[in-house]
Amino acid sequence: MDREREEFVQRITARYVEEVRTGLRPNVSDYLVRYPEYADEIADFIAYFHAFEGDLPYETQSMPVLSGQFQGAIDTAWERVLPSLGQPTGTITSLLGTAAKRHLTISQLAERLGLSKDILLKLEQHTIIATTIPGELITLLAKVLQEPSSAVQAFFGISQTHQTQQTQQTLQTLQLAEAQATYQVNGQAQSFQESIEESEQLSEEQRHAWYILLGQEELLKDGRDYGGGTVG
Amino acid sequence: MLCLVKVADIVNEEPAPSVENDEDVELVKRRKGLADRYDALPGYGSVAYWKAIEAGVEEALPLELLVRCVREAIGRGDDIGRKRLFEVIFRRTHSANEYWANNVIKTMNLHAEEQRVLVSDLYADLCECVMRAVMDGDRLFWEESFQHCLSFERRHVFRTFMTREGRWNNEAKKKTARIPRALVDSLDQPRQQSTGDLIEIHIEDEMAQKDLLAVEHSDLPRLILDLPDKLKAVVLLIFWEGRTEKDTAMVLGITDRTVRNRLRDALEILRRKLEPEREVLYG
Numbered sequence: 001m002d003r004e005r006e007e008f009v010q011r012i013t014a015r016y017v018e019e020v021r022t023g024l025r026p027n028v029s030d031y032l033v034r035y036p037e038y039a040d041e042i043a044d045f046i047a048y049f050h051a052f053e054g055d056l057p058y059e060t061q062s063m064p065v066l067s068g069q070f071q072g073a074i075d076t077a078w079e080r081v082l083p084s085l086g087q088p089t090g091t092i093t094s095l096l097g098t099a100a101k102r103h104l105t106i107s108q109l110a111e112r113l114g115l116s117k118d119i120l121l122k123l124e125q126h127t128i129i130a131t132t133i134p135g136e137l138i139t140l141l142a143k144v145l146q147e148p149s150s151a152v153q154a155f156f157g158i159s160q161t162h163q164t165q166q167t168q169q170t171l172q173t174l175q176l177a178e179a180q181a182t183y184q185v186n187g188q189a190q191s192f193q194e195s196i197e198e199s200e201q202l203s204e205e206q207r208h209a210w211y212i213l214l215g216q217e218e219l220l221k222d223g224r225d226y227g228g229g230t231v232g
Numbered sequence: 233m234l235c236l237v238k239v240a241d242i243v244n245e246e247p248a249p250s251v252e253n254d255e256d257v258e259l260v261k262r263r264k265g266l267a268d269r270y271d272a273l274p275g276y277g278s279v280a281y282w283k284a285i286e287a288g289v290e291e292a293l294p295l296e297l298l299v300r301c302v303r304e305a306i307g308r309g310d311d312i313g314r315k316r317l318f319e320v321i322f323r324r325t326h327s328a329n330e331y332w333a334n335n336v337i338k339t340m341n342l343h344a345e346e347q348r349v350l351v352s353d354l355y356a357d358l359c360e361c362v363m364r365a366v367m368d369g370d371r372l373f374w375e376e377s378f379q380h381c382l383s384f385e386r387r388h389v390f391r392t393f394m395t396r397e398g399r400w401n402n403e404a405k406k407k408t409a410r411i412p413r414a415l416v417d418s419l420d421q422p423r424q425q426s427t428g429d430l431i432e433i434h435i436e437d438e439m440a441q442k443d444l445l446a447v448e449h450s451d452l453p454r455l456i457l458d459l460p461d462k463l464k465a466v467v468l469l470i471f472w473e474g475r476t477e478k479d480t481a482m483v484l485g486i487t488d489r490t491v492r493n494r495l496r497d498a499l500e501i502l503r504r505k506l507e508p509e510r511e512v513l514y515g
Contacts, residue, residue, distance in 0.1 A: 006384070007373050014380040028473050029483045032465060036485045043456075043465035048387045050453035050472075052335055056328045058379070063288065063323045070330065073352045074322055077359035078315075085367070100369075104307050146309070 009041045016042075017049060021058070092155040095124045098145045112144045113137065114209060116201035122190075123156075130156040132191035134210075134217045193221055263376065270297050276304060277313060286320055295321060295378035302366050314367075321366070322359060325382060329358060332386055336393070339454070350397075358389045455502055463498040466491055 012035055019026040028046055032039045066074070092098050099109040110120045115137075122128050133156060142149040196202060196210045214220040273293075274280035284293060285301065298321050305313040322329075333354045337347050362385055365371050374381045449472070456467050465484055469475040475483065481491045 003370070007371075010373050010377070010380060010384055014377050017380055017383070028468055029475060029479070032469070033483045039465045039484055040461040043468050044461055045384070045387065047453040047456040047464055047468060048390070049383065050450075051457050052332060052390065053383050053386070056331055058328070063286070063320070064326055066323060066326060069348070069352055070326065070355055073356035074318075074359050076352075076356040077363055080356075080360050081363045081367075108307060 005038075005041075009038050009045065012038060013042060013045045013049070016046065017053075020049075020054070092145065092147055092151045095120070095141070095145070095155065098147060104144070109144065113140055114206050116199050116203075116206070118199050118201050119195050122195050126156070127189055128192050128195050129189050130158050132193060132219055133158075134192065134213050134219055136213050136217065137192075191219075191221070193219065259376075266294060266296050266376070269293065270300050273297070273301075276308065277310070282316070285317065292324065295324065296375050299366050299374045299378060303369050306367060306369075318363060318366070321362070328382075329355060329386075333358070336390055340397070354389065354393055357393060358386060361385045361389055455505065458505065459498050459501060463494050463501075466494040467498045467502075470495065 012031060016026050016028075016031055028043070031042050031046075035042060096106055096109070099106070104112070106117055106120060110117045113120070115123075119128075123133070138149055138152050138156070138158075141147075141152045145152070190198070192210075193214055196207055196214075199207070202210075211220065273284060284291075285298065287293065298317055302314055302317045302321075305311075305317060330351075333351045334347075336354060337350045340347075340350070342350065362382065365381065365385055366374055371381070452467075452472050456464050456472070459467060466480055469480040469483060470477065477488055477491045477495070481488045484491070
C-alpha cells in the first residue's frame with residue numbers, strides 16, 4: 001500500500017475506531033459500502049483491530065520507568081535507526097529539496113542562514129554568480145543542510161580550490177564563465193552583493209552583517225567600510 | 233411560545249448538516265486545538281518547555297504535539313532533544329505496547345524464556361518503526377491522530393514479524409508451479425451446457441461453516457486475519473456482522489457468485505486451521 005493510500009485508509013478507519021472507543025457498535029458494511037475501493041484494506045485493519053487492539057489499555061498518560069528488558073529494546077531500535085539518519089548524500093540538486101529532507105521550510109532555511117527568502121530563491125535558481133558568493137555562506141549551507149561543503153560548492157558550480165587565494169583570480173574568470181554559461185537565467189545573473197542590495201525582505205541588520213562578511217572576504221565592490229575591509 | 237416557534241422555523245430553514253460535515257467541523261476544531269496548544273508551548277528547549285513535555289498524568293500534552301516537537305528538534309539539529317522526546321513518547325505508550333507485544337507472542341505457544349526474547353524483539357521492531365515514522369515529516373497524520381497511527385504501525389510490525397517467524401498464513405507462498413492453476417481456476421467458471429445455458433458448480437463446505445459458526449465471536453477476527461486480503465471482507469461481513477451472501481455482494485459491489493467463491497476459498501483455509509481444534513474438542 002503506498003503512503004497516500006495508507007493515510008487515506010488511516011483516516012477512514014480512525015472514525016471506526018473512535019466509534020468503537022466511544023461505546024458504539026459501528027457497522028463494518030457502512031464503511032465498506034462508502035469506500036469500496038479500499039474494502040480489502042479496511043476489512044484487514046478492522047479484523048486486526050478487533051483481534052489485537054480492541055482491549056489494549058489506551059494511553060495511561062503516566063510515565064512508568066521502563067524495565068531493563070524494554071529499555072534494551074528501545075536502545076536496539078536506536079542502534080538500527082541512527083546509522084540511516086542524516087547521512088549526507090554528497091550531492092545537492094536543490095537547496096530547498098535538501099532542506100525539506102532535513103525538515104526545514106524555506107523560511108526556516110533562510111532564517112538559519114541569516115538571509116531572506118528572495119535571496120535564497122535566487123541561490124536556488126542559480127541567478128547569483130557563483131564566484132561572488134561568500135565562502136562563509138557555503139560553509140553555513142553545508143552545516144545547515146548537513147552535507148559536505150564540496151556538495152554545496154558543486155551545486156553552485158564552484159570547484160573546491162575556489163577559496164584558495166593563490167588561484168582565486170584565474171578561477172574567478174573561469175568559473176564566472178561557467179556560471180554564466182550554465183546557470184544564467186534570462187540574463188538576470190547578478191552578484192551576491194547586488195542581491196543583498198536589491199532585496200526588500202532582508203533586514204538592515206542582516207544586510208549590514210553580509211556587507212561586513214563580503215568585506216572580510218574581499219568581495220565587496222564599493223568604497224564603504226563596514227569594519228571588515230574596504231574596497232574601491 | 234412565539235419565540236420557540238420562531239426558533240424552530242429558523243432551525244428548519246437551515247440545511248441539516250450531513251454526517252460528513254459534522255466530521256469535518258470536528259476535524260477542523262481538533263486541528264485548531266492542537267495547533268493552538270503547540271503555539272502556546274514555552275520556547276523550544278527552555279526549562280519550562282521540558283517541564284511541559286515531561287508533565288505527569290493530568291497535564292500531559294497530547295502525543296500529537298510531541299510528534300511536532302520531535303520534528304522541530306530534527307529541524308534544529310538537536311539530537312539530544314529528539315532522544316529525550318522519544319523517551320517521553322515510549323514511556324507514555326509503554327503499557328499499551330507491552331500488553332500488545334505479550335498478546336501477539338502469546339498466540340505462538342512458546343516456552344517462557346523464548347516468549348520473553350520474542351517480546352523484546354517485537355517491542356524493538358515497533359520502536360524502530362515508530363521512530364522512523366515520527367521522524368518522517370511527510371507523515372502528517374501522526375500530528376493529528378497519534379494513537380491510530382500507532383495502531384497501524386503495530387499492525388504493520390505484527391504482520392512483518394509473523395512473516396519473518398514463518399507464522400503468517402501466506403497463501404501466495406504455498407502456490408507451486410506444479411499445480412495447474414489455470415485449470416483449477418477454470419473450474420470456478422460457469423459451465424456451458426449443450427443447450428447454451430450456463431450452470432454453476434457450487435460446492436458448500438458445511439463442516440467448515442459449522443466450525444466457524446461455533447467459534448467464539450471475539451475469536452473470529454484472529455482467524456480472519458490469517459486469510460488473504462481479498463477474502464477478509466466477505467468473511468467479516470457474513471460471520472462477524474451476520475450479513476447474507478446477497479447483502480454482502482451488494483455492499484462490496486460484486487456478484488453473488490464471487491461472494492460464494494470467496495467464501496468457499498476462505499472456508500477451505502479456515503477448515504484446515506480449525507481441524508486440529510475440532511480433533512481436540514471431539515476426538
